Structures are given as C-alpha cells and as structure tokens.
Amino acid sequence: xxxxxxxICTAPHSKVYTHCNDCRLNSICLPLSLEFSxxxxxxxxxxRGKPLQKGDNLYRSGDPFKAIxxxxxxxxxxxxxxxxxxEKVTGFYLPGEVVGLDGxxxxxxxxxxxxxxxxxxxAIPFDRLEALSRQVPGLQRNLLxxxxxxxxxxxxxxxxxxxxxxxxxxxxxxxxxSARYERHQLSAQExxxxxxxxxxxxxxxxxxxxxxxxxxxxxxxxxxxxxxxxIVITEMLALRALTHKNGDETCR
Amino acid sequence: xxxxxxxICTAPHSKVYTHCNDCRLNSICLPLSLEFSxxxxxxxxxxRGKPLQKGDNLYRSGDPFKAIxxxxxxxxxxxxxxxxxxEKVTGFYLPGEVVGLDGxxxxxxxxxxxxxxxxxxxAIPFDRLEALSRQVPGLQRNLLxxxxxxxxxxxxxxxxxxxxxxxxxxxxxxxxxSARYERHQLSAQExxxxxxxxxxxxxxxxxxxxxxxxxxxxxxxxxxxxxxxxIVITEMLALRALTHKNGDETCR
DNA sequence: CGTTATCTTGAACTTCGTCAACCCCGGTGG
DNA sequence: CCACCGGGGTTGACGAAGTTCAAGATAACG
Numbered sequence: 001x002x003x004x005x006x007x008i009c010t011a012p013h014s015k016v017y018t019h020c021n022d023c024r025l026n027s028i029c030l031p032l033s034l035e036f037s038x039x040x041x042x043x044x045x046x047x048r049g050k051p052l053q054k055g056d057n058l059y060r061s062g063d064p065f066k067a068i069x070x071x072x073x074x075x076x077x078x079x080x081x082x083x084x085x086x087e088k089v090t091g092f093y094l095p096g097e098v099v100g101l102d103g104x105x106x107x108x109x110x111x112x113x114x115x116x117x118x119x120x121x122x123a124i125p126f127d128r129l130e131a132l133s134r135q136v137p138g139l140q141r142n143l144l145x146x147x148x149x150x151x152x153x154x155x156x157x158x159x160x161x162x163x164x165x166x167x168x169x170x171x172x173x174x175x176x177x178s179a180r181y182e183r184h185q186l187s188a189q190e191x192x193x194x195x196x197x198x199x200x201x202x203x204x205x206x207x208x209x210x211x212x213x214x215x216x217x218x219x220x221x222x223x224x225x226x227x228x229x230x231i232v233i234t235e236m237l238a239l240r241a242l243t244h245k246n247g248d249e250t251c252r
Numbered sequence: 253x254x255x256x257x258x259x260i261c262t263a264p265h266s267k268v269y270t271h272c273n274d275c276r277l278n279s280i281c282l283p284l285s286l287e288f289s290x291x292x293x294x295x296x297x298x299x300r301g302k303p304l305q306k307g308d309n310l311y312r313s314g315d316p317f318k319a320i321x322x323x324x325x326x327x328x329x330x331x332x333x334x335x336x337x338x339e340k341v342t343g344f345y346l347p348g349e350v351v352g353l354d355g356x357x358x359x360x361x362x363x364x365x366x367x368x369x370x371x372x373x374x375a376i377p378f379d380r381l382e383a384l385s386r387q388v389p390g391l392q393r394n395l396l397x398x399x400x401x402x403x404x405x406x407x408x409x410x411x412x413x414x415x416x417x418x419x420x421x422x423x424x425x426x427x428x429x430s431a432r433y434e435r436h437q438l439s440a441q442e443x444x445x446x447x448x449x450x451x452x453x454x455x456x457x458x459x460x461x462x463x464x465x466x467x468x469x470x471x472x473x474x475x476x477x478x479x480x481x482x483i484v485i486t487e488m489l490a491l492r493a494l495t496h497k498n499g500d501e502t503c504r
Numbered sequence: 505c506g507t508t509a510t511c512t513t514g515a516a517c518t519t520c521g522t523c524a525a526c527c528c529c530g531g532t533g534g
Numbered sequence: 535c536c537a538c539c540g541g542g543g544t545t546g547a548c549g550a551a552g553t554t555c556a557a558g559a560t561a562a563c564g
Contacts, residue, residue: 082411084496090407102407104393104400111407130393134386141356141382147399148356154406155342155354155363159334161413162457163521166552197511205414207553212512228511228561244336415553418520449543459521464544480528480543 019043020122028096028183029070029122038136045128046070051120058099058113058121065103067123071095074119075194078102078111079202089203092116092195094180101150116194161205169204170214171242174224178233189236193229271295272374280348280435281322281374290388297380298322303372310351310365310373317355319375323347326371327446330354330363331454341455344368344447346432353402368446413457421456422466423494426476430485441488445481 020026020043021036047067051074052058058069058076069076076093090111093099102110103126133140160169182188193200197215201208218224223239225232233239272278272295273288299319303326304310310321310328321328328345342363345351354362355378385392412421434440445452449467453460470476475491477484485491 080407080411086411088411088414090410101400102404104396105404110404130389130396134389134392137382137386140386140392144356144382144395144399147396147403148353151399151402151406152354152357152362154403154410155332157410158342158406158413158457159332159338159340161410162340162454196509202414205410207415208511209513209554210552213552216512448541460543461522461545462520465520468544 018048020046023072025070025072025096025184029098035138038139041132041136042124042129042139045125045132047123047125048072049121049123051118052115054115054117056115056119058115058119059109060112061109063109065100065107065109065126067125068098068100068103068129069113069121069123070098072120072122074121075116076113076119076121077116077195077199078113080111087202089199092177092199092203094177094194095184097180098146101147104147116199166204166206166210167214167217168243169206170200170211170218171239173200173204174231174233175239175243189233191231193231196229270300272298275324277322277324277348277436281350287390290391293384293388294376294381294391297377297384299375299377300324301373301375303370304367306367306369308367308371310367311361312364313361315361317352317359317361317378319377320350320352320355320381321365321373321375322350324372324374326373327368328365328371328373329368329447329451330365332363339454341451344429344451344455346429346446347436349432350398350402353399356399368451418456418458418462419466419469420495421458422452422463422470423491425452425456426483426485427491427495441485443483445483448481 020039023029026039061081071093073095076099077089078091078093078099079087079089081087091099093113099113099121100109129139129143133143160172164172177193178188178191181191195203196208197211198208200206201211204211215224215226218239219226221238223233223235223242225234272291275281278291313333323345325347328351329341330343330345330351331339331341333339343351345365351365351373352361381391381395385395412424416424429445430440430443433443447455448460449463450460452458453463456463467476467478470491471478473490475485475487475494477486
C-alpha cells in the first residue's frame with residue numbers, strides 16, 4: 001500500500017532508515033506486535049522531515065496538535081511554562097521514544113518541544129493514526145499502551161521529585177539515560193548527556209549549583225567521571241545504590 | 253442493545269444513577285461527544301458494583317488489568333511502592349474522574365488504589381471498551397483524550413513537586429480539590445477533604461508536620477479556616493496568589 | 505582572540521525535615 | 535458516665551540539606 005511514500009529528506013548524520021520495517025528502532029518506538037503488512041500501513045502515513053537543528057522547536061505550547069513524533073536520532077526536551085513565567089522541564093526524549101502525547105487532550109500542545117542537538121523525527125499524523133488504529137486492533141492497543149506508559153513514567157518521576165535527596169535524583173537521571181541508550185546497543189557506561197546542567201536541575205527540581213556539586217561529589221568518590229556532558233559511569237552498582245533514598249551502607 | 257443490564261447493587265448514600273444517560277457526571281467522566289445511542293452502547297458494558305468501604309482496595313499493584321473505573325461518589329487514593337518499601341501517593345480521584353489508566357501499559361496495575369471513604373464506581377471493562385471504541389470513533393477519541401489528560405495533569409504535578417514552597421503546594425492542592433468539587437455544583441469555598449494530612453504530605457513531597465504548619469499559618473492569616481478535614485476558603489484570591497511560587501507582594 | 509555561555513566552587517542563609525511532646529476526639533469497656 | 539486508649543493532628547526546638555548570591559574557571563563560538 002502506497003510504496004511511493006513521502007521522503008522529504010533524510011538524516012545526514014546517521015544511517016538512513018526510510019521505512020519502519022528497516023528501522024532498528026521499530027521494536028521500541030511503537031513496540032509493535034504488528035504484522036509486516038500492518039507495519040507497511042503505518043509506514044505509509046509516517047512523514048520523515050529534514051532534521052531539526054539544535055534549538056529548533058518541534059512544536060510550541062498552544063500549537064494545534066497534528067502529529068506525534070518518534071525520535072530517530074538526537075534528543076528532544078519538553079517543557080511547560082506556567083502563567084507566572086516559570087518554565088518547567090517536563091521530559092527528555094531519546095531515540096526510539098515518542099513525544100507529543102500531551103496533544104490529544106485539548107487538541108493543542110500544552111508543552112513545547114525543542115531539539116537539544118541535531119535531531120531527526122518521524123512525524124505520525126494523529127488523525128491518520130487514529131483512523132488506522134480503528135482498522136488494526138494491534139495498533140490501537142499499541143497506541144493506548146504508549147499513552148499509558150507515559151503516564152507511568154511520569155508517575156515514576158513523582159518518586160524522584162518528592163522527598164529524595166539531590167544525589168538520588170541526579171543518580172536516577174544518569175541511570176535512566178544510561179539504560180535508554182543501552183537499548184540501542186550503545187554503551188551503558190559511557191555516553192554524552194544531551195542536556196545542560198540547568199536543564200537537568202530544572203527537570204529534577206534542583207538548582208544547577210546543586211547538580212554541579214553532586215557531579216563533583218560523585219567524581220571525587222570515583223563513582224562517575226564527568227567532564228561537562230561526557231559521562232563515564234565507573235561504579236554502576238554504587239550509583240544504583242544512591243538512588244534508594246537513604247543510600248544504605250552496603251555500597252559506601 | 254441489552255437494556256437488561258447488570259445491576260449488581262446501588263449506592264445507598266447518594267442518588268442512584270443506573271444509566272450513563274441519567275448520570276449527572278456524564279459530561280465529566282467520559283466527556284462524551286457521543287450520540288445517545290452510543291452512550292447506550294457504553295452504558296451496556298459498564299458494571300456498577302456495590303460501594304467500596306473506606307479502606308477497601310479497588311485494585312492492588314500487580315493485579316491483572318481488567319477495567320478502568322469512573323468514580324460516582326466518594327474518593328480514591330492511588331499510590332505506588334518502590335522496591336525499597338517507600339510508598340508514594342500518586343493521586344487523588346474524585347467523582348467524575350477515572351482511575352486505572354496505569355493499566356494498559358503492561359496489562360497489570362502498576363499502582364494500588366484504595367477508597368478514602370465510602371465510594372461507588374462504575375467499572376468499565378477495558379477489552380470491551382477497546383472493542384467498542386473501534387466501532388464508535390468518538391469514543392476512541394474520548395479514550396485517547398482521557399489518557400492524554402492524565403498525562404497533562406501528571407505533568408502539572410511536576411510544577412508543584414519541583415522547587416515550589418510548602419505553602420504553594422498546599423495551596424495548589426486545596427484549590428485543585430476546590431475546583432474539582434465545584435464542577436459538581438458543590439461549594440468551592442467549603443468542603444471536606446477526603447484525605448489525611450499524611451496523604452497530602454506524601455502526595456506533595458512534604459512531611460505531615462510541614463503540611464500541618466502551613467494549615468496553621470493559613471488559618472492565622474485568615475486565608476482559610478481549617479478544622480481537621482473541614483475546610484473553608486475565606487480568601488480565595490490570596491490563596492491563589494500563594495500558588496505562584498514567589499508569592500508576590502500583591503496579596504500579603 | 506576576545507566574548508559569551510556553561511559550569512564549578514565557596515560562604516552565608518533559609519526552608520523544611522527530624523525528633524519529641526502534647527492535644528483533640530471518637531471509640532471502648534469498666 | 536467516665537477513664538482509658540489510639541489514631542490523627544498540632545506545635546516547638548534544633549539541625550541538615552539545599553538555595554542564594556557571588557566570584558572564578560573552562561569550554562564554546564564568532
């Protein structure tokens with residue numbers, strides 16, 4: 001069905017995937033229990049635009065909701081700004097993850113989304129996705145799972161923001177990023193953070209000074225080695241132990 | 253279609269609604285842009301059980317996911333417990349709201365849900381809801397909206413938990429409960445909180461002592477009058493001003 | 505090569521958590 | 535009917551963790 005699909009542009013900085021079938025992320029982005037023929041149907045509605053540059057907006061708060069976006073490479077930050085001007089980072093999204101799920105509620109985007117680095121995404125027009133998922137039961141399920149998963153990951157974030165130490169928060173974020181990179185055959189120990197200290201701090205409900213201090217402390221204790229955004233986790237278990245609120249004595 | 257619907261039991265403590273069509277909450281629970289005939293279809297799959305008593309579990313973490321639940325009367329608290337035994341209150345749900353949206357992700361419930369007072373719910377079996385929403389486009393939309401709305405309200409919670417003062421958090425919760433009761437023609441100024449100080453504290457990422465102190469302070473300043481769970485908001489605007497992080501000088 | 509953004513470090517201060525005592529109120533049983 | 539008990543709530547004193555303010559270091563960028 002519709003093999004002559006739209007191919008606006010391709011990502012220059014990574015291997016090119018122009019079909020969902022070929023995409024090495026397809027087990028992650030829409031964790032599809034779909035038949036190949038169904039994947040083709042999905043594939044046919046996906047729009048692959050040219051990559052966003054660092055600082056480009058994917059959408060802004062108030063924009064009409066047209067599509068959800070699966071990230072192929074790069075990183076996206078989402079944030080909301082309250083009426084009193086405060087900005088709050090609500091999430092970081094890495095390859096294989098989907099942004100824009102704030103849209104269906106009001107048919108506009110509540111949050112804004114911005115590229116933290118050169119980023120290419122697959123835009124999936126939502127009305128067409130809805131129509132398609134009416135025909136393909138597995139896809140409807142996947143779509144609902146996607147939203148439910150976002151709810152659960154948001155609620156997991158509550159654990160962090162409520163009453164855990166600064167150290168536990170930073171450790172959790174590092175481990176989260178590490179685990180998410182690992183799913184793509186990337187190293188869980190060595191990676192480059194896509195976001196600034198200030199973004200991390202905002203996301204974690206801390207000040208950037210505190211985040212910086214935690215990094216220094218972790219480095220001094222040889223748990224991680226951090227050079228700005230370049231991270232090496234040297235003591236994975238110790239880092240994990242720090243996430244348990246009252247970092248117990250086992251790993252000190 | 254199936255007029256002889258299941259009617260297991262009715263809520264003894266409030267007016268009885270045995271059909272979605274009659275239910276005064278129907279504009280809220282599934283904010284339905286549905287035709288009457290569609291509402292009947294939905295109505296036919298809804299199961300109305302006997303009310304939960306205070307302390308009864310609606311579901312527990314790990315339970316298989318069967319249904320989502322629209323609250324008719326009462327109040328539900330949801331919480332998750334992390335591996336290190338810490339419990340975190342993730343939400344309070346009032347009449348017209350829907351719990352159980354953590355389920356679709358893994359087909360089990362991640363959180364637990366418990367009744368804070370005598371509570372009656374409409375159970376909506378999820379597989380039948382999915383099937384029905386494949387036939388009724390408006391319903392599919394509503395379902396997606398429901399999940400998306402949960403995402404947005406969770407993310408709004410981030411604003412609170414990250415870097416706002418204890419006072420701002422308590423004020424926000426009071427205003428949230430107030431607004432949610434108001435939608436049912438109840439007073440926005442006077443109401444009874446369904447949850448304990450300790451639940452509030454946990455939800456807000458504070459200690460119960462701090463919450464208690466904030467209440468005392470609000471009372472001393474004649475902004476709210478609180479007798480245990482009985483609340484009277486006397487200065488709505490002042491209370492609202494407190495939610496803006498740096499409670500500016502306008503309302504002090 | 506200078507300018508700017510990002511990050512690090514230090515010192516003083518603030519807020520909230522911790523620990524502990526106490527109070528209030530409803531329920532129970534003598 | 536009152537004493538006792540226990541859960542939930544309030545209040546106070548103290549300390550720890552993180553914020554704020556300020557200065558300096560390092561890397562990125564035109």
